[in-house]
Amino acid sequence: MDIDMKQKGFTTLTVTLVLVAILAAVSAFIGKVLISDRRITSNEIEYRVAFAAAEQGIADAIAALNVDVTTPAVSGSVTTSQGVAIYSVAMTIGSSALNIIDIVSTANLNDSIANIMVQAAERNILNPGIGEGPAAPLLVGGASTGISGNMTVVANPNGGGPGVAVSVWSGDDIAGSGSMQTCHLGDYDPGSGNCSDSISEKQGGTVFFDSDVVDNDSDFPTDMLEYMFGYSADEWDRLEEMATAILSSCAEVIPPGFFIVDGGGTCDLKDVGSSSTEPVIVLVKDGDVVANGGDKFYGIVFSFDSNLTDATEFNVQLNGGAQVFGAIATNHGGDNLNGTFDVVYDKAIICVFSDCDETGGGGGGSSIVTIRHIPGSWKDWN
Incomplete structure (x- = not known):
């Protein structure tokens, strides 16, 4: 009788321990998944913030070029609840074609980095x-x-x-x-x-x-x-x-x-x-x-x-x-x-x-020259 009770107790204990182990494993797995999902979500949010900062850099660059077309670079930061996103923008004139400006904006927030490239052109008033x-x-x-x-x-x-x-x-x-x-x-x-x-x-x-x-x-x-x-x-x-x-x-x-x-x-x-x-x-x-x-x-x-x-x-x-x-x-x-x-x-x-000057130039900061984004030139991939 005592032996049967002991065997039953042992079996119950074993089953309980197995169930606890399974529950612990499941809990650990779920926790890991949740942590991973949270990390992915956090990374996605950080990337989107960095991307928005890079877009801000593009806007700042075009504004700067409208003041002075020879501006080589701009930089700045955007403060958010996720942290401070820092952006830097390089502007290169004439590397692709006459009067075309290549604008490359890079922004980072923690470990997230976003890159945007766009082209702009000097546009005089007359057609x-x-x-x-x-x-x-x-x-x-x-x-x-x-x-x-x-x-x-x-x-x-x-x-x-x-x-x-x-x-x-x-x-x-x-x-x-x-x-x-x-x-x-x-x-x-x-x-x-x-x-x-x-x-x-x-x-x-x-x-x-x-x-x-x-x-x-x-x-x-x-x-x-x-x-x-x-x-x-x-x-x-x-x-x-x-x-x-x-x-x-x-x-x-x-x-x-x-x-x-x-x-x-x-x-x-x-x-x-x-x-x-x-x-x-x-x-x-x-x-x-x-x-x-x-x-x-x-x-x-x-x-x-x-x-x-x-x-x-x-x-x-x-x-x-x-x-x-x-x-x-x-x-x-x-x-x-x-x-x-x-x-x-x-x-x-x-x-x-107009476009009489074949060397281009005119420059930003002029009341008759504007810097305009070239449609279709936007690129946010490497």
Whole structure:
């Protein structure tokens, strides 16, 4: 009897010990799994924080390049509940291609490291696709082209290609009353506003247009906004991103830079205060443009009608021998370009806003150069 009880007790003890051992093993396994899972989760969180810090580095780098395109590196840190993530960014200009900046951001938090590489490019205001700016100093779009008054136009000597001068460019026949003379810069007297030797002339009904006046041209851009800036009206937000400022009046313009005036009023060019050293591009949206005798404007003025199908018309009226050194463009045509004025193609001014300088550069910190991320260049793997 005692032997049976002892055997039963021993068996019970053995089973109990086995169960305890199994439970201990299971508990140890579960604990190990939980610890491992926690470590994986912690590592994932730390990596995500490091990755966010690397993204912060990219943003800081682009901001720094917009101030000074020669900036070689930036660094910083991000403090989180997981610790302090430290990032460092190296910027290399021109290693991949002209005007292309390789940006490599590395961030670490504890043992987690994140790397991001992205490319950016210097982007001038004018459409890079048109090279040295607009083909002519006077571009008139719209369904009809009426130019009234008395004007002198100094040609772009290479507007139609090397050595091919272009003064006026339009998609329709140029009509209207008044007179017009075109010439090369060397034959233009800025004091009198006259040409000593004309290329083309129009005196009332008598027209002597040479090849520098390109009208009724089937190749004239159907979207002048896209031609000038590389963005159509459907991409207006991107155009606004490039602007130095969006203003309600030309009186608020502080040169230099690119300004969108969207106040619906009249832009008086004398209020702009531009100069040969501080030129501007003024995009006047749905408003009139005026200038008077003695007014001088340096840069590009673009009169933009955002709705060509409605009855509202906008005028560009430059009077009394006002002078524009750069270019005038309108997308609405009609008989709304008039007055007595000179428009003089000035390559030095146009090149401030375009890609004339084949060596690149221009640099950040400029009101006419922006550093923009190149879509598709983002890379976060080795």
